[in-house]
Structure formats: C-alpha cells, structure tokens
Amino acid sequence: MTLQRESLPKARRGRRPGAGSTRQAVLDAARARFASDGFGATTIRRVAADAGVDVSQVMQFFRSKDELFAAVMSVPASALERFNTAFEGPDEHLGERVVRAYLAAWEGPALDSEPLMAMLRGAIVNDHARAQLRDFIQSRLLHGASGRSGDDAALRAGLASSMLVGIVTSRRIIGVPVLVAADTEKLVATVAPAIQRILVGAPSQTDWVKGAGA
Amino acid sequence: MTLQRESLPKARRGRRPGAGSTRQAVLDAARARFASDGFGATTIRRVAADAGVDVSQVMQFFRSKDELFAAVMSVPASALERFNTAFEGPDEHLGERVVRAYLAAWEGPALDSEPLMAMLRGAIVNDHARAQLRDFIQSRLLHGASGRSGDDAALRAGLASSMLVGIVTSRRIIGVPVLVAADTEKLVATVAPAIQRILVGAPSQTDWVKGAGA
DNA sequence: CGAAAAACTCAACACGCGTTGAGAAACTTG
DNA sequence: CAAGTTTCTCAACGCGTGTTGAGTTTTTCG
Known part of the structure; x- marks a missing residue:
C-alpha cells in the first residue's frame, strides 16, 4: 500500500479537484440560460448569479463564453x-x-x-x-x-x-x-x-x- | 404661384427636406447588413460606415436601432x-x-x-x-x-x-x-x-x- | 504541522455598444 | 443679403460586456 504511487514520476500533491459541485451548478445554469435566452442574450454574469457563484469562477472552469457554450450545446x-x-x-x-x-x-x-x-x-x-x-x-x-x-x-x-x-x-x-x-x-x-x-x-x-x- | 402657400397657417421656410439620398443609402446599407449579419451582429456604426455617413445621421433619420430594423424588415x-x-x-x-x-x-x-x-x-x-x-x-x-x-x-x-x-x-x-x-x-x-x-x-x-x- | 494546490473573492480593465447634444455647413426662402 | 430650416460633423457619455489578475481561504497531501 505504501509503495502504490512510488513508481510514478510526479505524484501531485495538494487539494484534489473538489467534488465538482460548483462546476456542475454552473453547467446546469448555463444550459438552462442558453436554451431559453439564446447565446447573445445570455451573459456570464447571469449564469454565475443563477449558479450562486462568482463571475470569475465561470471563467476558471470554462475558459471563455464560447467554451462554456460548447460544453452545454453538445447533442446528448x-x-x-x-x-x-x-x-x-x-x-x-x-x-x-x-x-x-x-x-x-x-x-x-x-x-x-x-x-x-x-x-x-x-x-x-x-x-x-x-x-x-x-x-x-x-x-x-x-x-x-x-x-x-x-x-x-x-x-x-x-x-x-x-x-x-x-x-x-x-x-x-x-x-x-x-x-x-x-x-x-x-x-x-x-x-x-x-x-x-x-x-x-x-x-x-x-x-x-x-x-x-x- | 405667389399665393400658393398663402392660406397655410405656417408657411415653412428654409431648406426643404433634401433629396433623401442619404436616408436611402442608410436604408440600403442597413438592409444588407441585417440580412447577412443578423440583428445582434449588425452595429449602427457599421451601417453608417457602409453608407458613408456619420453615426449620428442614422439616429436622426431612424430614431433607434429597433426602428431602423423595423423599417428594413417589413415583408415587401x-x-x-x-x-x-x-x-x-x-x-x-x-x-x-x-x-x-x-x-x-x-x-x-x-x-x-x-x-x-x-x-x-x-x-x-x-x-x-x-x-x-x-x-x-x-x-x-x-x-x-x-x-x-x-x-x-x-x-x-x-x-x-x-x-x-x-x-x-x-x-x-x-x-x-x-x-x-x-x-x-x-x-x-x-x-x-x-x-x-x-x-x-x-x-x-x-x-x-x-x-x-x- | 507545513507546504502545495485547488477553490473562491474582490476589484478592476479595456472595449464596443446605442445614444445624445452642441455647433458648423449647406440650402431655401423672404 | 438675412433669416430660417435642415443636413451633417465631432466628440463624448453611460452602460454592460467578456476577461484578467492579485490575494484569500479551504482542502489534501507528505
């Protein structure tokens, strides 16, 4: 058990990517907004507000408005x-x-x-x-x-x-x-x-x- | 000829509403832009530039972007x-x-x-x-x-x-x-x-x- | 514990937008 | 010519946007 990661060159320390609940909340809010308001009328600030999250968080998880939209729009x-x-x-x-x-x-x-x-x-x-x-x-x-x-x-x-x-x-x-x-x-x-x-x-x-x- | 406007309460003097060539140019440019770029992507500044006209002229002839769009969009x-x-x-x-x-x-x-x-x-x-x-x-x-x-x-x-x-x-x-x-x-x-x-x-x-x- | 890494907060930047107002220029009448 | 009216020019305002960076907190590891 102790030597489980021993062979890995870079064992990453620190906080692991959290439960991801925030990211999911942003995704849900964005999906709903983009679906009902369209791309142009949907603002990142509004999505962040819907998800109860700071604007900057949205930009951290998804790098731009376009990437956020792309993450939402994929045909299931x-x-x-x-x-x-x-x-x-x-x-x-x-x-x-x-x-x-x-x-x-x-x-x-x-x-x-x-x-x-x-x-x-x-x-x-x-x-x-x-x-x-x-x-x-x-x-x-x-x-x-x-x-x-x-x-x-x-x-x-x-x-x-x-x-x-x-x-x-x-x-x-x-x-x-x-x-x-x-x-x-x-x-x-x-x-x-x-x-x-x-x-x-x-x-x-x-x-x-x-x-x-x- | 002299008494042509005599009976009118207010004989309007001064420059007559010009040939309207500018207004028409704006209308033509706006029609083309709205048709090819859509409402959101069309900016008044771009329409004015296409028509070779100052931005403020567009707002004088048509009072707002919406009214300009309405003037263009009517089904012939x-x-x-x-x-x-x-x-x-x-x-x-x-x-x-x-x-x-x-x-x-x-x-x-x-x-x-x-x-x-x-x-x-x-x-x-x-x-x-x-x-x-x-x-x-x-x-x-x-x-x-x-x-x-x-x-x-x-x-x-x-x-x-x-x-x-x-x-x-x-x-x-x-x-x-x-x-x-x-x-x-x-x-x-x-x-x-x-x-x-x-x-x-x-x-x-x-x-x-x-x-x-x- | 202490350090590393992620999650989060706060404030601001730069930009383009629609819109407005003042004033000069051009034209039409008396 | 002079007065009146319209067209045009120039510069700016206020706002909302996407985006960024620095700094703080929280969690996970050695």
Whole structure:
C-alpha cells in the first residue's frame, strides 16, 4: 500500500479537484440560460448569479463564453442514438418514427432537450452552434442514405430533417399559435405521411399512422 | 404661384427636406447588413460606415436601432401578394406553386429577399422580428384555410409554411451542404408532393410536378 | 504541522455598444 | 443679403460586456 504511487514520476500533491459541485451548478445554469435566452442574450454574469457563484469562477472552469457554450450545446448521445434507430428501421412507418423522434427530442425532459434548444437558438449567431446544427442535419443523411432507394437519398434525408427542424422551431421558438396549440399526436398524424413521402419516394393509400383516425 | 402657400397657417421656410439620398443609402446599407449579419451582429456604426455617413445621421433619420430594423424588415408587398396567389389557386399543383413561391422569395433579387432574410435572422433575438415571422406563418393560414378541406386546414397551412421556412433556413443560413448543392428544380420535384399531401389531405399516384421525371 | 494546490473573492480593465447634444455647413426662402 | 430650416460633423457619455489578475481561504497531501 505504501509503495502504490512510488513508481510514478510526479505524484501531485495538494487539494484534489473538489467534488465538482460548483462546476456542475454552473453547467446546469448555463444550459438552462442558453436554451431559453439564446447565446447573445445570455451573459456570464447571469449564469454565475443563477449558479450562486462568482463571475470569475465561470471563467476558471470554462475558459471563455464560447467554451462554456460548447460544453452545454453538445447533442446528448442518448438523443443521437434514438435518431439513428428511428432512421434505420424498415420503410414501413418510417415517417412516423422519424417525426416522433424529432418531436420527442425537443419536447422531452430538460436534460435532453435543452442542449438541442441551445443549439437551435445559437445557430444564427454562433459559428460553433451553426456548424453543429449543420452536422446534425447532415449526419442524418449517412444513416438515412444507407440502403434507401435513389441516389438522392441523402438529399431526401436532409430535406426531411430541415422540415422537421422548421416545425420544431415554429412551435418552440417562434411560437406560432396553431402549432403551439396542436397536440403531438395530431402533428404526427398530419406530418408523418409527408415525411414518409420525402424519405421513400413511393406514395401509398394505406394509413401511415396507427391511431390517426379522425 | 405667389399665393400658393398663402392660406397655410405656417408657411415653412428654409431648406426643404433634401433629396433623401442619404436616408436611402442608410436604408440600403442597413438592409444588407441585417440580412447577412443578423440583428445582434449588425452595429449602427457599421451601417453608417457602409453608407458613408456619420453615426449620428442614422439616429436622426431612424430614431433607434429597433426602428431602423423595423423599417428594413417589413415583408415587401409584392412578395406577400405572390404568396397569396400561390395559396389561392386550384388544388392541382398547389404544392408545387407553394414550394416555388417560398424558394423564389428567399432566392430572388436582393430587394425582395433581404427583408425576409433579415426577418429570419432576427427572429430569434428580436421581438419585433419574431412577431413578424409568427404573423407571416400564421397569415398563410387565412388564405390557406379558406375553402380547403378539413377543419384542420389552418394547422396544415401552418405546418407547410414552417417546413418550407425550415428548408430555406437550412439552405441559406445554416448552409447544409446537400441542400446548398441541390438546384431549385430538384428541390421542387422532391418537396412539392409532400407539401401537397400536407395541404390537401388526399394522396394520389399521379405526378405532381410537370417536368419532374427522373 | 507545513507546504502545495485547488477553490473562491474582490476589484478592476479595456472595449464596443446605442445614444445624445452642441455647433458648423449647406440650402431655401423672404 | 438675412433669416430660417435642415443636413451633417465631432466628440463624448453611460452602460454592460467578456476577461484578467492579485490575494484569500479551504482542502489534501507528505
């Protein structure tokens, strides 16, 4: 036991990186602020106040406002995986699965949706956010294009992704009344057939959504 | 001629409001800046420099940055009318007409597209722009809902508008490579059937787009 | 304990922003 | 010309921002 670290060249002494509760508090406050106020309107001072921490602490843990934003905005792996599985399944009900995945991702629990909201709100003013959103839409293509019909499968997947992001934006950021008022099932029932048509070219007369009856 | 202004209580003398060339120059510079840089990143100093004018002149003609932005961001009546006619026609080829109207509006000549771009870029950070975009999407409903099928025609029109705005955003602001590379006709051919399905519920096997053959 | 390292506090800097006011210059009338 | 009115110039104010550095406290180790 005594010679456990003996061989290490530099045994670091002193206070170990603490429990990290402060850093986590800053991260939580920043995620909420960036998601609801956007990148430009979010100030480091406000984040620090929300976390009950000095301004300078924020700069010590995350070196700049951009790095703090980058730490917050990363698309959670869990959400990413759900998108992939939605795209990978069989063609039948593909549109419905994809629409549900997008709506769920942006309306689910805060820990999953807030980073996506921050990305969406920051995409216009922050280069990193714009690149991330671009890659997010673009990356759907790789999963959407594999094994799908035409050579334009990538374009189709990108279009579907853009359209669904547009719907989420209108609903959650712009606040278009008709979309805000509509419940999720109604949206799925209406949008799923169109997305299905975008992704797999062929039209059909069967019902696309399980319980979509009027 | 001499008694032309005689009856007026206050005959205003002195220099007449000049040719207004300066005001117009400011307006043009502001429109371009707000469209390409967004509301937050556009500074009055930069607009003044673009127009070759002192900063204080901008504040004299337009009383504040918000009022300058409002003067720039109004949706041009010509574009608005084209949207309405696109929605009003017969159901046949409705999707194609609507898709073409949206794409043309944001990719046409600068004088028409720049205000729309400014509105889109400002919608996240500026309340006025958000309200304008909200009304823009919402107002399509009034024209889209009249005489259309179900009672959810308003929702369908709002969804179609949101989806098309999403495509334009991905293409012109986010810069998704696949969408940037695709030419307009390809986009119309791919998207029109889906929009058609959103607007008029019924599916069909016929080709929606005239020259959309593979 | 005593030293090292991290966590934290406090105060300030430099910068760019929107905005304002005073005054000179240019032009239009009587 | 002279008075009146507008356009333009110049300089500054106040504010909030991201960011920094010095100094203090607290914890962890030898």
